[in-house]
Amino acid sequence: xxxxxxxxxxxxxxxxxxxxxxxxxxxxxxxxxxxxxxxxxxxxxxxxxxxxxxxxxxxxxxxxxxxxxxxxxxxxxxxxxxxxxxxxxxxxxxxxxxxxxxxxxxxxxxxxxxxxxxxxxxxxxxxxxxxxxxxxxxxxxxxxxxxxxxxxxxxxxxxxxxxxxxxxxxxxxxxxxxxxxxxxxxxxxxxxxxxxxxxxxxxxxxxxxxxxxxxxxxxxxxxxxxxxxxxxxxxxxxxxxxxxxxxxxxxxxxxxxxxxxxxxxxxxxxxxxxxxxxxxxxxxxxxxxxxxxxxxxxxxxxxxxxxxxxxxxxxxxxxxxxxxxxxxxxxxxxxxxxxxxxxxxxxxxxxxxxxxxxxxxxxxxxxxxxxxxxxxxxxxxxxxxxxxxxxxxxxxxxxxxxxxxxxxxxxxxxxxxxxxxxxxxxxxxxxxxxxxxxxxxxxxxxxxxxxxxxxxxxxxxxxxxxxxxxxxxxxxxxxxxxxxxxxxxxxxxxxxxxxxxxxxxxxxxxxxxxxxxxxxxxxxxxxxxxxxxxxxxxxxxxxxxxxxxxxxxxxxxxxxxxxxxxxxxxxxxxxxxxxxxxxxxxxxxxxxxxxxxxxxxxxxxxxxxxxxxxxxxxxxxxxxxxxxxxxxxxxxxxxxxxxxxxxxxxxxxxxxxxxxxxxxxxxxxxxxxx
Amino acid sequence: xxxxxxxxxxxxxxxxxxxxxxxxxxxxxxxxxxxxxxxxxxxxxxxxxxxxxxxxxxxxxxxxxxxxxxxxxxxxxxxxxxxxxxxxxxxxxxxxxxxxxxxxxxxxxxxxxxxxxxxxxxxxxxxxxxxxxxxxxxxxx
Numbered sequence: 001x002x003x004x005x006x007x008x009x010x011x012x013x014x015x016x017x018x019x020x021x022x023x024x025x026x027x028x029x030x031x032x033x034x035x036x037x038x039x040x041x042x043x044x045x046x047x048x049x050x051x052x053x054x055x056x057x058x059x060x061x062x063x064x065x066x067x068x069x070x071x072x073x074x075x076x077x078x079x080x081x082x083x084x085x086x087x088x089x090x091x092x093x094x095x096x097x098x099x100x101x102x103x104x105x106x107x108x109x110x111x112x113x114x115x116x117x118x119x120x121x122x123x124x125x126x127x128x129x130x131x132x133x134x135x136x137x138x139x140x141x142x143x144x145x146x147x148x149x150x151x152x153x154x155x156x157x158x159x160x161x162x163x164x165x166x167x168x169x170x171x172x173x174x175x176x177x178x179x180x181x182x183x184x185x186x187x188x189x190x191x192x193x194x195x196x197x198x199x200x201x202x203x204x205x206x207x208x209x210x211x212x213x214x215x216x217x218x219x220x221x222x223x224x225x226x227x228x229x230x231x232x233x234x235x236x237x238x239x240x241x242x243x244x245x246x247x248x249x250x251x252x253x254x255x256x257x258x259x260x261x262x263x264x265x266x267x268x269x270x271x272x273x274x275x276x277x278x279x280x281x282x283x284x285x286x287x288x289x290x291x292x293x294x295x296x297x298x299x300x301x302x303x304x305x306x307x308x309x310x311x312x313x314x315x316x317x318x319x320x321x322x323x324x325x326x327x328x329x330x331x332x333x334x335x336x337x338x339x340x341x342x343x344x345x346x347x348x349x350x351x352x353x354x355x356x357x358x359x360x361x362x363x364x365x366x367x368x369x370x371x372x373x374x375x376x377x378x379x380x381x382x383x384x385x386x387x388x389x390x391x392x393x394x395x396x397x398x399x400x401x402x403x404x405x406x407x408x409x410x411x412x413x414x415x416x417x418x419x420x421x422x423x424x425x426x427x428x429x430x431x432x433x434x435x436x437x438x439x440x441x442x443x444x445x446x447x448x449x450x451x452x453x454x455x456x457x458x459x460x461x462x463x464x465x466x467x468x469x470x471x472x473x474x475x476x477x478x479x480x481x482x483x484x485x486x487x488x489x490x491x492x493x494x495x496x497x498x499x500x501x502x503x504x505x506x507x508x509x510x511x512x513x514x515x516x517x518x519x520x521x522x523x524x525x526x527x528x529x530x531x532x533x534x535x536x537x538x539x540x541x542x543x544x545x546x547x548x549x550x551x552x553x554x555x556x557x558x559x560x561x562x563x564x565x566x567x568x569x570x571x572x573x574x575x576x577x578x579x580x581x582x583x584x585x586x587x588x589x590x591x592x593x594x595x596x597x598x599x600x601x602x603x604x605x606x607x608x609x610x611x612x613x614x615x616x617x618x619x620x621x622x623x624x625x626x627x628x629x630x631x632x633x634x635x636x637x638x639x640x641x642x643x644x645x646x647x648x649x650x651x652x653x654x655x656x657x658x659x660x661x662x663x664x665x666x667x668x669x670x671x672x673x674x
Numbered sequence: 675x676x677x678x679x680x681x682x683x684x685x686x687x688x689x690x691x692x693x694x695x696x697x698x699x700x701x702x703x704x705x706x707x708x709x710x711x712x713x714x715x716x717x718x719x720x721x722x723x724x725x726x727x728x729x730x731x732x733x734x735x736x737x738x739x740x741x742x743x744x745x746x747x748x749x750x751x752x753x754x755x756x757x758x759x760x761x762x763x764x765x766x767x768x769x770x771x772x773x774x775x776x777x778x779x780x781x782x783x784x785x786x787x788x789x790x791x792x793x794x795x796x797x798x799x800x801x802x803x804x805x806x807x808x809x810x811x812x813x814x815x
Contacts, residue, residue, distance in 0.1 A: 081759055081760065081766075083760075084756065084760060130764070130765070131764065132764070133764065134732075135763045135764060136763065220721075220722075220764070221721060221722045221730045221731060221732060221733065223721070223724070223730065224720070224721045277731075338731070340731065342731070457726075458726075465724070465728070465729070465730055465731060466728070466729050466730060466731060466735075470731070490738075491728070491729070491735070491740075492728060493724060493726070493728045493729075494724070494725065494726040494728065496725065511720075511724070511725060512716070512720070512725050513716075513725040513726065528726060528728065528737070528738065529737065529738045529739070529785075529786065531786065532739065532742065532785075532786055532808055532809070533739070534738060534739060540739075563739035563740070563742075563743045563808075564739070564742065564743050564746045564808040564809070565738075565739035565742050565743065565746075565808040565809070566739065568808060568809035569809060570809065570810065582739075582740065582743070583738075583739075583740050584740055585729075601740070602739070602740055602743035602744055603743055603744045603746070604743060605746055605747055611746075611747060634744060656734070656744050657744030657745050657748065657756075658745070658748050658752040658753075658756055
């Protein structure tokens with residue numbers, strides 16, 4: 001562990017903006033001085049409710065396209081090499097912007113008006129950091145104050161929780177041991193094989209409410225695990241003042257706890273994962289915490305864990321102070337599709353048929369929005385157990401039914417059929433049918449299959465792993481009770497299983513392809529595309545607005561410029577193709593007084609403008625695009641907005657392809673010299 | 675405070691560099707190399723990016739328009755360096771240049787680009803001279 005020496009802490013206090021708001025805010029409400037209503041962005045999603053909503057209105061439909069760069073902050077030097085996957089949404093409190101950044105996951109504080117660096121803090125974790133399952137800069141931080149102390153909560157790649165003094169970046173010595181809590185310890189299990197290399201980490205943002213900081217748990221990609229045995233992703237709450245562990249929730253129940261019997265043959269003993277790699281949500285008013293739980297070990301094969309496997313792929317509500325379970329709802333029984341619940345649950349106070357409901361809405365990879373009364377856990381609209389196909393993978397256990405919401409309607413495509421294949425021309429359709437013929441098609445919950453060289457190579461699925469909506473999640477407008485979400489329709493995955501060698505894995509089946517290398521294998525000549533086109537019809541990506549009082553989709557628009565591979569495609573010459581939108585799982589929505597703002601996840605090259613990706617604004621009532629600005633690289637995280645010195649800013653992270661991570665702050669043009 | 679407010683514009687300027695003279699449509703890898711690359715990919719890359727290059731929870735797809743769009747107009751040296759210096763993310767630097775080149779040959783094949791008779795070499799000058807293009811360039815009239 002090494003903090004940068006004071007001489008290397010870069011303090012730029014030119015704008016002198018860091019302290020005045022905290023004093024002012026503390027006088028008004030010591031426990032809650034900073035809110036989006038005051039133009040701040042004090043939590044990863046703006047608030048702890050998953051909202052991504054700000055009432056700011058200076059940036060509007062009339063002026064969005066005139067936005068200019070206020071400042072840029074390149075993250076290359078914050079680690080041993082540049083990073084190409086910058087996913088953080090910074091915080092903005094009291095004129096200072098806080099974020100994780102760089103391949104070493106440094107924490108930086110910037111002047112929110114100028115981008116000038118105030119301080120940086122970096123932990124050197126040696127082999128422990130190098131072995132981390134979730135590398136790179138992570139998604140962000142949490143901020144806490146009691147009106148006097150101000151702290152930044154930060155999880156390192158090596159899975160340690162630090163409390164930093166928000167003014168200086170120095171660890172708060174009274175927190176944990178010298179400012180840090182070892183998250184691999186005191187976790188109701190021994191992390192195997194050892195504390196240095198043991199697989200568990202977290203790259204999401206911590207969340208803090210009522211002086212409790214809640215930390216998730218994450219692992220390596222899980223489609224082809226080395227073993228059916230892994231560490232368990234228990235979730236913990238810590239005292240934000242001392243770092244003391246307050247509670248641990250066993251996402252895989254221990255013997256004697258409710259739910260243990262949903263893991264047949266004692267499989268709860270060795271099965272791992274089942275953490276929360278996305279964002280936890282807190283209802284500070286009710287004192288409740290909402291956990292979106294991921295898949296158990298083996299994303300596509302569950303034969304080593306027969307049964308429903310609670311709390312895998314369940315939404316779990318806990319008491320914030322004690323960690324006691326209030327309710328849970330399993331969205332997918334016996335998970336074998338990698339339908340991890342991927343995003344922050346969203347708290348929504350709505351009125352349904354004249355009845356006020358404190359609801360929680362959960363966006364998912366499967367493109368279904370599950371809406372519950374967040375106090376009782378009862379579905380707001382009925383969720384029906386529907387019979388699903390039983391598969392034939394030897395050793396697998398199948399749930400005969402799966403829960404399906406009756407409302408709202410699916411906002412993303414979540415199955416595959418011949419009708420979904422492109423039909424721009426009869427020839428392209430025939431080629432798409434030819435590609436698809438090597439796979440098993442079917443609706444949502446069509447199970448994985450054993451991969452066979454002669455076919456099927458696997459189940460061709462949309463939704464699993466990286467479809468629908470993913471970690472950027474949705475947004476909620478408390479004024480209109482409207483939920484907004486970006487999603488992908490053209491992110492297919494192949495659910496094919498192969499038997500691994502004993503050296504590779506002790507699982508009976510892991511993800512893989514039986515196609516012999518070099519013989520085409522369904523991949524030669526374009527993979528899951530034909531002539532550079534997705535085999536699936538557009539729109540490839542959309543933004544959807546859903547009125548949560550009614551459960552109805554109010555608008556849905558393609559989001560993202562039509563990709564180069566479509567616009568310049570010889571096979572489409574002479575055809576007029578409406579905007580297709582783009583597939584991509586980095587699109588997050590921000591909702592303001594009048595706008596929904598989201599960036600393109602892909603770069604495009606048009607003759608009318610330089611190569612780049614657009615940040616777009618939509619009229620939040622109608623979905624009409626009302627403005628856009630060009631950025632140099634894919635927008636790779638959810639934007640935030642705040643106000644400093646009377647000016648509204650929108651900040652986005654861009655990265656991807658050959659472009660390394662950068663934060664870009666936009667604001668309206670200034671009048672004359674400053 | 676701000677000396678000049680910059681218009682939002684593209685970043686890295688490559689104006690000083692000589693444009694690539696070939697593209698990925700010019701049969702720049704061999705079938706045998708792509709097969710080697712497929713084996714290498716299965717061992718080193720598929721656990722995160724998927725056997726069918728469709729990507730994972732945390733890992734972008736390596737085939738299709740999402741991949742090609744972000745690399746359109748860049749050269750193979752950019753892609754090579756990106757892989758070589760950032761992958762695999764939990765033990766960076768274990769893949770040598772030839773391993774990466776073979777994987778690129780497989781990725782090119784999987785993205786529908788034509789194979790030729792000769793392997794794609796790993797030297798910087800050659801890789802720099804080959805541009806990634808989503809669409810086949812129109813031959814000069």
